[in-house]
Amino acid sequence: MLVVVGLNQKGATVADREVLALPAEEWPSVLAGFGDLGGVEEVAVVSTCYRVEIYAATRCPTAATLALRQALHARAGRELPLFELHGEEAFRHLVRVASSLESAVLGEPQIQGQVKSSFQRAAEVGTAGKELASVLSKALAAAKRVRTETSVGRAGVSWGRAAVTLAEKVLGPLAGRRALVIGAGEMARLSAQHLRDEKASVVVLNRTLEKAEALAAEVGGSARTLDALDEELAAADVVVSAAPVALPSFEPAAMAKLLRARRRRLVLVDLAVPRAIPAESGKVPDVYLCDVDDLDRVMKAALAERAAAAEEAGAIVEEEVRKYARAEAERRAAPIIQEIRSRAADIAREEVERTVHRLGGDPELARRLDAMAGSIVSKILHAPSARLRQAACEGCDGEPLVRAAELIFGLTGAPERVRGNEAA
Incomplete structure (x- = not known):
């Protein structure tokens, strides 16, 4: 899951933000420190004049966000007005940041390049890998749509x-x-x-x-x-x-x-x-x-003038977030569905082979029975597969059903997932 922890101009003063600002020479060591925190799999930092935000890929969101909060407070030497977002909310925020919709000056052209270079720097240091690379690619594609399909970029004020x-x-x-x-x-x-x-x-x-x-x-x-x-x-x-x-x-x-x-x-x-x-x-x-x-x-006056463009851009962002959520749900559900179908197909194949052997080993009979067994498996598992995909889309609300399916079907990942959720 993607998570983000940090602060920006909406909830923090410049005095808050400057204590977390990252000089260029500190990037490698700070990124490495964040990458070593419990629950953090991959991490990147977006540090500009208006924001210091930590984006992380994690299997345990609660542990990762807690560790990142503690690390940021320790760096500042005091409590800060930090925010945190998980999953599609975190992705929505990243897209809005890259699209300049979260900037104090709507449409300012620098932020997209700053986001891109921040994630690339994390990749060079070794704290960001394929998970954050995929997230960045989707976010930049969405930001490009905002720039090309609305007047946000054309009306921007640097x-x-x-x-x-x-x-x-x-x-x-x-x-x-x-x-x-x-x-x-x-x-x-x-x-x-x-x-x-x-x-x-x-x-x-x-x-x-x-x-x-x-x-x-x-x-x-x-x-x-x-x-x-x-x-x-x-x-x-x-x-x-x-x-x-x-x-x-x-x-x-x-x-x-x-x-x-x-x-x-x-x-x-x-x-x-x-x-x-x-x-x-x-x-x-x-x-x-x-x-x-x-x-x-x-x-503020310039922002008001650009309200219509921002509304159009917001609709594009929501469309891209829905696409991201569907893709992530499919990705979470796919291994479970695949393993259930694989288990069922193996059982059906074994029964077909046993039956054909008893009936004399006729190849044509084997072909017909195999096709029939495959059709039965597909029809029986169609509804459960669809419901599991929907449950994955529902996030925390659908998690109990996903875990129940793992336990009911005796899947190999069930114990690890249960422990991971209990730890979270």
């Missing part, structure tokens, strides 16, 4: 657009304004593109000058290393921090000194999780600090 919207609320039109973009990754690129589109003068600052120059060339701006940050802050109107690096220049005392010297408004947009700019810096007069949770509030 983080970069949202950052520009925040700046415009404070400063008005950005044409001719000087904008700093710190970082050279995807979020920095999107922010720089939207700032360019608003005719702002863009300066890209990054530790590696070559990367800053590449992005600056793309948006028609200039590039410098982070050593020039203090100088650029003195002239900037907007600063978009898209790198999770805490810099001394953004400390409250440094900000207060800067604003006394420049005496005009400065908009700081912190897109990093963990946050790169201290919250206290936003209390300095004429400093307007926005973080990723502010994006959610700013874009």
Whole structure:
């Protein structure tokens, strides 16, 4: 069964989320730790600015989710507002995440790639295998349908657009304004593109000058290393921090000194999780600090405008969840039905052989009796097979019937399944 445990912007603040955020260098060890937990067969982590969610394949959902909860609380060093989902509910959530329906900015284009790369990273580390690969394939196919069959993707608003919207609320039109973009990754690129589109003068600052120059060339701006940050802050109107690096220049005392010297408004947009700019810096007069949770509030109007597209997308998601549930039910029921039919066919074959032997071993008689026995077996087991498939679709409600069938027919997996459910 697929399960998910984690938190996101719907139920957790940025302060909650940043204590679980995974730096790139920690991915292998953290994934390996989750993979070693009791009940966890395969595991992948989706960690973005808005969410840290652990997806696991497990034979014992209760044990796996309990172990994951304990591990996340231990990592944070405190209790967190975690959620958990099982089975088709977990799959529905993954599809909605990959489709950007769970994003603070509906239609934002980055999340599908982030989900895909997160599962691929788990596969490279060795904590995700064929079960999660199958789940990911189905989820991405569903997300592709949402993108191609609705206007969610076409009407999407990226983080970069949202950052520009925040700046415009404070400063008005950005044409001719000087904008700093710190970082050279995807979020920095999107922010720089939207700032360019608003005719702002863009300066890209990054530790590696070559990367800053590449992005600056793309948006028609200039590039410098982070050593020039203090100088650029003195002239900037907007600063978009898209790198999770805490810099001394953004400390409250440094900000207060800067604003006394420049005496005009400065908009700081912190897109990093963990946050790169201290919250206290936003209390300095004429400093307007926005973080990723502010994006959610700013874009409520955009979400309302896209309600129709979201409703269409939701219908597609539900259709894909039903397909997933049917496939999973068939997969759970198939071994049981196959073993019952195999047992019955073996018994019928033995009786046919015994009867033919007593009657002289006529090949034609053997053929006719074998066909008749096979037909009887199929007809007798048709209704039980259909009911077992339905019971598997019913999940926990149908589990007693599935277990009863295993016990009644004396199937080899019955003791293990009973023990597994008792353990769960």
